[in-house]
Amino acid sequence: MNGIELELTASGVESRKNVGKELASVQIRSAYMKSPWECMLRKIDLPDQIPDKHVLIRVEACGICGTDLSNAEENMDDWQPFGHEIAGVVEKLGSHCEGLQVGDTVVLESAGFCGTCDLCRNGRVDLCNKAPHFWNAGPSMGFSDYMFAPACGVVRYDGLTPDAASLAEPAGVAYDMVKTADIQHGDRVCIIGPGPIGLMAIPIALRSGADKVVCVGRTRNHARLEAAAKLGAQVVASDRSIVEHAELHRQFDRVLVTAPVQMIPEAISLLAYGGIMSYIGIGSGSGMIQFDANDFHYRKLQLRASFASPALYYPIVLKMLKNGTIPADLIISHRMPLADIEKAMTLCKEDKGKTVKVVITP
Template identity: 40%
Template sequence: MKAAFVKSPFKFEIREVELPPLKPNDVLLKIKASGICGTDLHTARTEAKDWQTFGHEIVGIVEEIGSCVENVKVGQSVLVESGSFCGTCEDCRNGRVDLCHDRAPNVFIRAEKENLTMGFAEKVIIDKQNAVPFEGVPFEEASLVEPMGVALDLTYTVDPRLNDDVLVVGLGPIGLMAVQIVKAMGARRIFVANHSRSKIRIDVAKSFGVEDVILVDKTPISSYKFPKGGVDRALVTAPPYVIPEVLDVMNFGGVVGFIGIDYGEGRFIKFDANKFHFNKLQLRASHAVPALYFPRCVDMIKSGAVNVKPLITDTFKLEDIGEMMVRAENEKDKVIKAVMLD
């Protein structure tokens, strides 16, 4: 079978590989769709010191199962949890699977270390716990369930309330899905902030019914005139350097959640702790590992609460992964989500 390999900076190869025999808890998938994530771009940019497989937003059809697999059957369509919970640690036993540190073998760790491939390949072997059956959603749309779980985790972390004014910073796929989720949860007004060069992302956000778009290269977030003076909740899907400015526009008792990361000096921020304290603000980190909420995300696509179709700007074949990765890196003003289809 064929699999794509990456080595930084942005070198790609398609190789013939042979998968090992299945272990009792293994599931062999024929990959039907796999999305390019910002993590994949980071891997291609600097992380892949040696050749490695990559891709984790995976949808497939079960082709073979191990002797102890009972949760899925051959021929079923499944989503792949990019990282699952173990179910046996103290946090899991206490009902906080979202805090699990002793995760079961998952596609992130096991596939790379044991040469079981990753998402940009013809097939992948996963642990049975990572396989989530689904139906009624096209494969390319289902590939967005993994990042939608990230958007949902961020939204739950921020906990927007009915009639809140909400700010979403960053209009990548996660930000655009978060806009829709926040709206479904009853937000009164949703403001979004993004650079003006990303016209396609801005147009999609407007189609979702946002109150206004703050073009950060023309109007700093801190100088925007919000109807209530500020916002009640903010979801930051951009690098950490924007957080201090977002804190400046929070209403009394406001909550800011973030998932954006950076490296080097960019990972540090500085803000007025006294203002933060006296305004009773909260800053909460979202890190969606283990990957959760897949069935709920599928239901949201089916119900129309979240429309992922406008986010899929590009589809491609496995053999074109290198070209598409370069385009996704260099043409962020045109590419929102690129999905490999079988």
Template identity: 40%
Template sequence: MKAGYLKAPFQFELRDVSLRELKKGEVLVRVKACGFCGHDAILARYAAEDWEPFGHEFSGVIEKTGEEVEHIKVGDKVVIETSTFNPLAECSLNGRPDWDLNGPSFMEMKDPSMGFAEYAIVPAELCVKFDGLSFEEACIMEPLGVAADLVMTADLHLNDDVLVLGLGPIGLMALKMAKSSGARKIYAAEFSDATARCEMAKQYGADEIIYTDQVKLEDYPFEKGGVDKVLVTAPPKTIGSAVNVANVGGTIAFLGISYGPDAIVSFDSNKVHLNKLQIRGSNAIPALYFPKCIDMLKAGLVDTKDLISHVFLLENMVEGLHQYIEDREHALKAVMVVP
């Protein structure tokens, strides 16, 4: 079978690999669609020092089941959670399964294939059945769950003024959910050359677009002097600016990831203290909201079809990914499909 591999800087290749036999509680998924994640892009840009398989935003069909798999069967359409919680962990038994960071995880499988492949081995408990959606729509369930976690972490209220900092797919979906949650006004911040992202932000309900390569965020004339909630999906270094534009009592929720020196953030602690701000990390490990996200997609609260800007076959993966990465103006979301 074919499986995609990547290595920094921006090297991709298809390999012929063989998969092992299924263990108890595992299933073999025939991959139908897989999204290229922002974390995949970080790996491809600089973090993957050696070749590794990639892709965790995927949907497919159950091809085979291992022993003791009961809730899904061969032929079921499923979308894959990146991780889930251990119900017997102390935090889970104390009512906080969201604090269990060590539950079953697809990212820790260390098999020769992941989502960019024809087949992948997955713990059965990470498979969520779905219907009424295309495989391409469903594969964006994982980042939709990340966006949902961010919005709930921010604890949006009616009449909040909201700034979405970073307009990748997660930021855009969070923006759409903020609009549905009753935000009074939504500001969206991105570089001016990301034309498609900025246009999609307007389509999703952004009232004003802030081009951060043209105006300093702190100098922008916010109607209320600042904002009540900031949703940060940009690199963590932008948290300092988020602190500077938050109103008294404001909340900054963030999920951006960087490595090395870029992971270190500085901000004015006096502003946090005196203005009673809260800085909250959003981490969708374990994944918790897939059924909710399926319902949102079916109800039209978020339409992931709008976000798919580049589609290519697995056999054309190398060319397809390079075209997506180099198309800054039009790029929203790249999805690989397997017929």
């Protein structure tokens, strides 16, 4: 076989070793995606040589994100690996990976700050994305058996199952959205969109001092609306435009939009005088919107974009997941094996009524 031996490891991954040579590779499974809505599981060779300041992660869980669905629809012209809500175990260490050990259970930051640029030194680490990240660290990402990740983006955890720990990334997004909205004690809060991030924002908003939280969603999303109610929100299930809900107009000090950006003009009608809106929605097609700037001005409203990159607040949200402030079992509706990644993506696309968060476990 041209000097190559095949060994089957305990985990079922093929190890391909060059006889008499130091270099080796490991054949693993990795999911690749291409627009529109093409997904496949490939066998690829993962180099055995770990890049400097990187670690080899054995993936234990990875969640499907709404961004994955948006990319599957229209944003990936070529086949690419995907999956960024990752929990795993440190399998091997490269050089200069102080503070980490083989066997550590970890989650991965999807982006990080460098700590040395002017923005960082001025205390604005939230505006820096210059640290190495796993998006281009190797030929595989979260929907795989193994992947490389820079050591600077590895965060250790304990006391959680891997699937619960994989919620750290979207929980950090929810925390950033709540923080961006600057919720004060006694505020009336409305969350538009009962997806995983909107749902996790409910207990975070309540713990931040919100007097009440109302969650608005489509009637077909009954599993998500049920979860919203269990998390402490008052639920408004409706297929009508928000503009038609006069009883909600100007009733909220803070509005959090976790829906496509096209929802923003309607959501402005919900803001009370001096209200603040934060949003993380990504619109398909054009992201252009229009609203009455005079009304916006005279009512002293604010619109703030929450973009959780760099990915901050992992220690905080891991603690919330561990103590039950964010109950993982209410957020995770489906656990599916990596072999079913195509089915999982189809489920997320076609049956939002029954799905909340789908987590893939190799």
